[in-house]
Amino acid sequence: xxxxxxxxxxxxxxxxxxxYRDVLGFEIKExxxxxxxxxxxxxxxxxxxxxxxxEKLTSKRYEYLTGVNAHSEMALYVDTxxxxxKQYKNAIDHGATSLLEPTTEPWGQRTCFIADPEGNIIEIGxxxxxxxxxxx
Numbered sequence: 001x002x003x004x005x006x007x008x009x010x011x012x013x014x015x016x017x018x019x020y021r022d023v024l025g026f027e028i029k030e031x032x033x034x035x036x037x038x039x040x041x042x043x044x045x046x047x048x049x050x051x052x053x054x055e056k057l058t059s060k061r062y063e064y065l066t067g068v069n070a071h072s073e074m075a076l077y078v079d080t081x082x083x084x085x086k087q088y089k090n091a092i093d094h095g096a097t098s099l100l101e102p103t104t105e106p107w108g109q110r111t112c113f114i115a116d117p118e119g120n121i122i123e124i125g126x127x128x129x130x131x132x133x134x135x136x
Contacts, residue, residue, distance in 0.1 A: 005038075005045030006074070008120060009054055009064065013037065015095075015117050016048050023094040024076065024122075068097065068119040075123040077131050081110040084126050088112045091124070 010016040017037055020026040026039040026046055035053040039046040055061055065071070078084055085102045091114050092098055099113035099121065111125035127134045 003044070005047050007047035007049055008118075009049050009051045009062070011051055011064070011118055013048060013050055019095060019117055020046065020048070023091055023096070065119065068099065068115045068121065070121060073113075073121045073123055075125060077134065078124060078126045079128075079130050081126055081128050084110045084112060084124055087124050088114065091122075096122075 008016070013032075017028065017032050017039075020039055021028050024041075026041045029038040029040055029045075035050050037048040039048065051062070051064060076087075078087055081102075081104065088098075088102050095117050096114040097119075099115055100111070102110055102112040104110045109125050109127055111123055114122050114124070116122060
């Protein structure tokens with residue numbers, strides 16, 4: 001099996017599309033007025049499923065967390081420490097919740113944590129080198 005994508009079950013589709021597309025730079029792959037919206041980030045499919053639509057599809061009801069939920073984390077990488085600070089500020093200015101302001105950790109990574117408008121945790125980090133060199 002290969003990882004094809006990652007999905008979130010969202011309450012407010014318009015808000016989440018705006019955040020991931022306009023704030024974090026995900027590319028939208030289709031009309032945003034569909035039940036499930038596909039976005040693309042660095043070759044990975046990112047899916048936004050409307051909660052009600054998914055429940056109709058599966059004929060089941062689900063429980064959803066409110067507030068910040070710590071069930072998963074998505075990590076985004078930028079090439080420089082300065083970009084961590086810039087992207088953090090941009091996200092906060094556009095509705096994200098701050099969980100950890102940009103911090104340079106003892107192991108050399110600069111990182112921060114935010115929550116998207118529905119409480120999903122996102123890390124923005126850098127080793128202050130291009131992505132292709134970060135694990136060398």
